[in-house]
Amino acid sequence: MFIVTTMIWWLLSSLVEWAARDSGISDGTGLLSMFVLPVRRYLSVHTAELPVGSMLAYVMWQLWGVSSFVASWWFMAVGARLTWVVWGTATVGMVAAGSPASGRAVAGFFAALVWSTLSVFALRGLSLRPHSCTHVHNEVPDRADDARATVTAIRERDFAQSGD
Secondary structure, X not given: OHHHHHHHHHHHHHHHHHHHOOOXXXXXXXXXXHHHHHHHHHHHHHOOOOOOOHHHHHHHHHHHHHHHHHHHHHHOOHHHHHHHHHHHHXXXXXXXXXXXXXXXXXXXXXXXXXXXXXXXXXXXXXXXXXXXXXXXXXXXXXXHHHHHHXXXXXXXXXXXXXXX
């Protein structure tokens, strides 16, 4: 348990350190920056009047996304799955709104594509087919009637045997 807790703490602290870097985000292809930079831009514009800074909002966005993905995949809980859907929808909206106007549609499309691909894993086991259940209800005979019938049958048998 200690090892798991240490690994989770290291992962979260590494995520916060990565998010707090002021340097540009580069993965060689530019795909990561196509999603991250518009979200950071959107959050910095929309948190200017809030007491929460844009960096804290960005770290909370990351933690919310990672934790909802893991909880959706691992526990398959309805609340975690709803959180994943809300997070993904908000992320696609932030990417689309924070991207330059010339590439807004393409960035939103790729964000939706990546989020829907990750949703295959996060929403695993979710079925939209209705469950069919056959329920057969048999009337249970009244125990008192059975007991009376049994006692009556025994008395009639005993009376018939004693009469011979």
